Amino acid sequence: MxxxxxxxxxxxxxxxxxxxxxxxxxxxxxxxxxxxxxxxxxxxxxxxxxxxxxxxxxxxxxxxxxxxxxxxxxxxxxxxxxxxxxxxxxxxxxxxxxxxxxxxxxxxxxxxxxxxxxxxxxxxxxxxxxxxxxxxEEPEVTLPEPEESHEIIDRISVKEGARIHIIQREELLCIRACGDYVMLVTA
Structure with a gap:
């Protein structure tokens, strides 16, 4: 008390x-x-x-x-x-x-x-x-453990304007990321 x-x-x-x-x-x-x-x-x-x-x-x-x-x-x-x-x-x-x-x-x-x-x-x-x-009561800060994803995807869907493109994994040469934007370079 x-x-x-x-x-x-x-x-x-x-x-x-x-x-x-x-x-x-x-x-x-x-x-x-x-x-x-x-x-x-x-x-x-x-x-x-x-x-x-x-x-x-x-x-x-x-x-x-x-x-x-x-x-x-x-x-x-x-x-x-x-x-x-x-x-x-x-x-x-x-x-x-x-x-x-x-x-x-x-x-x-x-x-x-x-x-x-x-x-x-x-x-x-x-x-x-x-x-x-x-x-x-000091709040304990617990960060969630990142779950490792072992799933390998075969394709990536990309929206360009009103169209949606499906890019196969074998067609990708390079992925460049800058901030929120990603540039996919294909063959």
């Missing part, structure tokens, strides 16, 4: 943290501006939702080989979205039931943002797996 790309170097770790924080900030702004959610609750929802997505995205790297078909990957993405939505709904239900109507109105926003983030992550992972696969 290959090492996770985020764990390869400190540069990738820092980049991953910055991307998660940027996604969290973007989703927070979407919830405040378009979702009409209070600032504090939008921050809490954004942190929870993006945090769960990034945790599931981190674990998706290790599950990629076990989800070979597109439909399994799609089902896993929808399951992750449903779990993240259920967690956010659960703590909104616990802390403030007056926030639930706003949450149900924001579900399309959650799904659009979450699926776009998941799609970009899945495409990045797919590209990394394909590049690793192409590096590990």
């Amino acid at each position: 290959t090492i996770h790309p985020v764990l390869e170097s400190s540069f990738f770790r820092i980049t991953g943290i910055i991307v998660v924080l940027l996604a969290m900030f973007t989703f927070w702004m979407l919830l405040v501006c378009y979702g009409d959610t209070y600032t504090f609750w939008a921050l809490a929802e954004s942190a929870t939702y993006v945090g769960l997505l990034s945790l599931a995205g981190f674990l998706y790297w290790y599950m990629y080989n076990y989800l070979p078909t597109f439909y399994l990957q799609l089902a896993f993405a929808l399951l992750v979205q449903a779990i993240a939505l259920a967690v956010v709904y659960g703590y909104l239900l616990i802390f403030g039931s007056d926030l639930l109507p706003g949450f149900s109105a924001n579900i399309p926003l959650y799904l659009a943002f979450g699926l776009l983030c998941w799609l970009s992550l899945a495409l990045w992972y797919h590209g990394l797996w394909q590049s690793a696969l192409s590096e590990s």
Whole structure:
């Protein structure tokens, strides 16, 4: 099993943290501006939702080989979205039931943002797996062995304009080849 790309170097770790924080900030702004959610609750929802997505995205790297078909990957993405939505709904239900109507109105926003983030992550992972696969499998160049033809022909057919000439082997004196053209010298 290959090492996770985020764990390869400190540069990738820092980049991953910055991307998660940027996604969290973007989703927070979407919830405040378009979702009409209070600032504090939008921050809490954004942190929870993006945090769960990034945790599931981190674990998706290790599950990629076990989800070979597109439909399994799609089902896993929808399951992750449903779990993240259920967690956010659960703590909104616990802390403030007056926030639930706003949450149900924001579900399309959650799904659009979450699926776009998941799609970009899945495409990045797919590209990394394909590049690793192409590096590990060097194509072997095998040239087909030329088959020796032991058949000796008695005549050669030559087309000249609309006519076809049959030249017997005994009549040939010399064959001259130049590129794609062949000159047959007969007696």
